Amino acid sequence: MVAHLLNDADDLVTAVLVLGTLDADRARVLANEAIRYYVEDGWEAVRPEPGWWGTRMSYGRTSWERATKGGRAGVYFPEIVETAAVNDINGGI
Numbered sequence: 524m525v526a527h528l529l530n531d532a533d534d535l536v537t538a539v540l541v542l543g544t545l546d547a548d549r550a551r552v553l554a555n556e557a558i559r560y561y562v563e564d565g566w567e568a569v570r571p572e573p574g575w576w577g578t579r580m581s582y583g584r585t586s587w588e589r590a591t592k593g594g595r596a597g598v599y600f601p602e603i604v605e606t607a608a609v610n611d612i613n614g615g616i
Contacts, residue, residue, distance in 0.1 A: 524550070524558040527587070536561065539568045540576060540587050542597040550598035558603055568600035589594035 524543035525582035541555060554568035557602045576587050585597070603608035 524552050526553045528557055528561055529587070536603065538602060539600045540597055541600075542576065542595045543572040544598065545596050547573055547598050551600070554598075554600050562603070565606050566603050567606055569602050569604055570600060572599040572601065573597070574599065 524541055524571040527542070528536045528542045529538040529540060529594050536558070541553050544550050544572060550573075551568055551571060574597065576597045576599065577588040577594040578585050579588055580586075601603035
């Protein structure tokens with residue numbers, strides 16, 4: 524498995540794509556490790572979207588999109604949030 528950190532226009536990490544599995548729980552572990560290493564502690568990947576992913580060029584940069592044909596198995600986490608917010612979302616777990 525490999526984690527790709529995805530940036531917004533300001534180069535802030537806003538999402539994570541983990542390739543090599545469709546298992547959201549396995550992917551979340553790697554996504555959160557990457558976030559802790561490259562961003563900081565206290566943030567987690569949320570709202571997993573398993574699927575097949577491919578690349579395309581957009582404004583001179585490579586971007587990921589859902590593959591209509593072929594592609595790689597992966598789990599997309601479209602948002603990273605502070606850990607306290609994740610606990611609130613999950614009912615204080």
